[in-house]
Amino acid sequence: MKVLGAALCTSAMVILGSSVPISRALLSYPTLAGQVLRYTLAVVILLVIARRLPRIGLRSGVRLAVLAAIGLVGFNVCLLAALREAEPAVVGTVVGGTPVVLALIGPLLARRRPALRITVGAAVIVAGVALVQGAGHASTAGLLWSAGTLAGEVAFSLLAAPLLVDLTPIAIATYACLFAVPLLLVASVAAGETWRVPTWPETWALLYLAVVLTALAFVLWYGGLARLGVEKAGMFAGLLPVAALAATAVLDGTVPSTGAILGTVLVAAGLAFGLSAPARVTGRVVRAESVDRAAHPEPADRAAHPEPADRAAHPEPAARAAHPEPVDRAAHPAPAPGGAGHAESEVADGALPVGELAPGPRAAEPGRCAATSYPSRSLVLVDSVPHRTPARAPASIGDHGHSER
Template sequence: MRSASAGAASAMLLVGTSTAVSATIADYPVLAGQALRYALAAAILLAVVRHQRLPRVRPTARDLVLLAALSATGLAGFNLFLVAATRHAGPAMIGTVVGAVPLVLALVGPLMERRRAAPHTVGAALVVALGAAVAAGLGSGSPQGLLLSLGALVCEVAFSLLAVPLLPRIGPLRVAAYPAALSVPLLLTASLALEGPGALRLPSSGEAAAFTYLGAIVTAAAFFLWYDALRRLGADRAGLFAGLVPVGALLTTVALGLGGAGPADVIGALLVTAGVAIGLRQPGRGSRGPHRSRDALGEPTTGNGSARTPRNA
């Protein structure tokens, strides 16, 4: 539980750092930049899969459909909705809507595992979502901006929920790698259609450094840490840590001298921390039942492909 919690917290804090880092590539076409980021991440993750010589796992037709849906929604779709939402709503409103991820996962995650949502976890998720909303600020925007923000929220939730049935069979490393690779042609096609052929240009040295960080750390490392924690904690409890994204953004912004921490930022961070602490104090259900044998990267070892546990871990 401690290592899984540490992994989930680290993943979301790393994702939060992308806000400040992305400010350094504001002049680079967004969708083309995301394609570069995911291409680098996929190359790193697939290289690790090959280097570790993990047991061969042939994805089923159902696995392929889920992987395609995950790349189309949780990666490519999320970026498309986010870019479109910024044209009709401010960052505060978008952040507030997307900050409801912990609450949605606390409600929907258990239903996918055929169990009731634990009131304790739902209450903790409400505190986390409130903290994320306070940290982001209750901004204003048009109805169209709200709908697009809700689309980004749905895609962000799909990023976790679509992975849940995949993790027992193919493991967190491959679940992180395959959608990243599949999202690249989708983002490149969207970039050509929406940003034009000129979007596919070589980044400057500074932009290349930012994309390297986003691809290697925020995507490759954070995705693996998140999916590894997701299979061990379950979607509802792991979802609590999604509220740490604005905390990571705040810490990075202050550390890089890009801004200060206002009262709302501090209060929001404290609420998120309190909500996560409350949720993790719930009597652990994830420890029930047999656990699969796994290697150091959390991948399923041979001979255990048919085992099942209450949390699909």
Template sequence: MNVNSARGSLSAAFACVLVGGSFTANSLLGEYPYAGGQFLRYGLAFLLLIPLVGRGAMAAVRRLEPRQWARLCLLAAVGMVGFNLAVLAAERTAEPAVPGVLVGCAPVVVAVLVPLLDGRRPRRIVLYGALLVAAGAFTVQGWGRTDTAGIAFSVCALLGEVGFAVIAVPLLRPLGPRLLTAVVCAVAAAESALVGLLADGGDWLRVPDTTETLVLLWQAVVVTVVGFICWYLGVQRIGAERATLFSGLIPVAAACTAPLVGAGGYGAAQAAGSALVAAGVALGAGAFGGRGARRPAGAGAPTGRRDGARARLGSVPRGGRPGGDGGH
């Protein structure tokens, strides 16, 4: 693994660890309006990112074509706002582990979908690694009670997780990680406001209390600004196939942090699942001498480049096992 690949892997891993470790903070937003929380989170993240995007940002944005703007809107709608809505809807009739397990299958879907979109065969080493990661995520989280609606919305959450990585790939070259994060956060904030107005009317936004303010600041500054930039740096450097392998770290990070807040335990199942995730990531990345370390076709070249429902993908469901509650 070369230096560029190592940095990309570390970036993707760090982003997923941030998401998985943030479930405690997100659990404190249960009473805050969903769309309003997302609006504040993404809007604040956008404002914080403005000084970081560089002088040529406006020129790069003006050069975007209508189809690229459409892709940005789709990325925000599917991978951020839609993903979070799907997880929340799934949890109305399903335990949090259910969407978590389905979303844990994202590495397998991406390992197959991205090569097919590029007109090539899936790489077996990456696919085998993705299967290990999915098995590890299932082992860490277990399975919970659900019904047909819960499974259907969990599948929608899986599609949102896949879209968060795949839809963004063609946008990395013209925008880079920082500018892409800034622009998509602005779009997601606008979409959240629209959802809030349509669903909740005048009650979609209120002044958060002290605890809610601190949680929203954490989501905006750490999970969104730092986490998104790290994630897209990883996707840019090692490709969506390999970067998505690290999403298996979300339930692992949740399992490791759960005992710190008395929200669950880290037992034999969590240890075994963590080992499977680690083995799957290492295998897919080519650490065992396979071809996974080669730069995949179609990966973005360096350009100079989860309302807390995704961080809730690292929450702890009934029974004490970390579930799938993290947030884009």
């Protein structure tokens, strides 16, 4: 499960990182309008894959709506505003703090102490992300908008983790995109964007963002989040700028700087260190009969002398067979003394006379249970802690484009 979760999170981050150079084709297209088209197409694809969505309650619906408002719409709005007030490297460095935030907030919301090894590993990853992104300048407004982008990045995983208990990754991704479409439409109208038909390069970029980045990467990320938990999955967010750097280098034919290479090494070291943390016990399932046997152990004499499984193979001793103990003394009173020998007892039709032993198990002795005991199928949950678990990738910001959720 740990290997599969790591593979799912890594795949999602590689896909998201590769979207950075591809998103350059949409720099001249209205941002929020493009997001409306992207998420609308993603909803259609996810509905075809899921075939039917499960019903959700009011609480889950509210959480999904907040997830769409903060993790999708809020993220894109804040990212757009941050890029106007700060250089891409600054925004990317701030959003790159996602692993540390999730390593601290995730356990606290679950009423647990943050794991030291995971927290240290996340801090090393953030340091590596800062080296990969590089330095830049930003105004106060740019830093605030960057912090809002970070909040949207964290909410994308933190709000989804409790929903993974009852909903599948496909269902969560579909509902989140479905709720995001009308919100993005309102934001686009409020921003005064002018809609137009996209060009062919813009159309291909939108198709990639809808099919690969949204319909596929969202499901992969939530699948890894369900298996690793919030803290460990959040560390994979550090792979986003590394994947963006590699994709840009391949497509543009450039060589990464020494600082970027050193940052990549730090990201890998932080991941290896953090993932080596022992798994936390979030819940143990124990059978009810195990709990009952622990509370009521077998008597010592009975455990030392177990009851034979087949009485036919272990007949009663001859002395006991000759003088059986009556089950009910009221039904078999002792014969009156003084007669010659013992008087014969009258028996009903089909009954056995006194002195003969009926085949089969004897009557229950004092201190024993005559009823047959069957194992209970019920389960008892011990030390249950809400799960959940993991974060979506932080938006990697590059000098030649930005990642879009």
